Amino acid sequence: MKYSFDTSGFLNPWKHYYRPIRFPKLWRDIDTRIHSQEVVATEMVYYELKVKNDELTKWIAARKEELIIKVDAAQFEFVRMILNEFPKLVPTKTTTEKADPYVVALAIQKNLIVVTDEKRPLKGRVKIPQVCDHYGIECFDFQLFLDEIGYEDG
Numbered sequence: 001m002k003y004s005f006d007t008s009g010f011l012n013p014w015k016h017y018y019r020p021i022r023f024p025k026l027w028r029d030i031d032t033r034i035h036s037q038e039v040v041a042t043e044m045v046y047y048e049l050k051v052k053n054d055e056l057t058k059w060i061a062a063r064k065e066e067l068i069i070k071v072d073a074a075q076f077e078f079v080r081m082i083l084n085e086f087p088k089l090v091p092t093k094t095t096t097e098k099a100d101p102y103v104v105a106l107a108i109q110k111n112l113i114v115v116t117d118e119k120r121p122l123k124g125r126v127k128i129p130q131v132c133d134h135y136g137i138e139c140f141d142f143q144l145f146l147d148e149i150g151y152e153d154g
Helices: 007-017 024-035 043-050 055-061 073-085 100-110 128-135 142-149
Strands: 003-005 039-042 113-115
Touching: 003 007, 003 100, 007 043, 007 055, 007 142, 024 039, 024 142, 039 043, 039 100, 043 055, 043 100, 073 100, 073 128, 100 113, 100 128, 113 142
Parallel strands: 003 039, 003 113
Antiparallel strands: none
């Protein structure tokens, strides 16, 4: 299986649940999966993380060649399709491009599983899991990703 990671798929585990100082084996495992391109991310995720300019940004930047998939014309067409169907996926008041539609578009284009820490929202909001459900894309959080890959820290 191959995975399209959302920004939150990296950010929340790195900063809150599986900090590298406590779980170095986990991040080495993910690193191996990045080098084999089992774990990938759209370049829009890289741009969102780059704004933070922290240790995660540096870690991602060091793996950019294998991890980051550039947006091409086909992916952009999927983004347009997604935003036509789900205009509330990206807040209208935002001044910068958001990665969410690109994460799903990459998954559609390359037949990937989406990894995000976003949850299915209550009324009025649209999040990645809803969009994935609509397009029949498998989507789960980092915890389920660990189960899916059979990760054990022992």
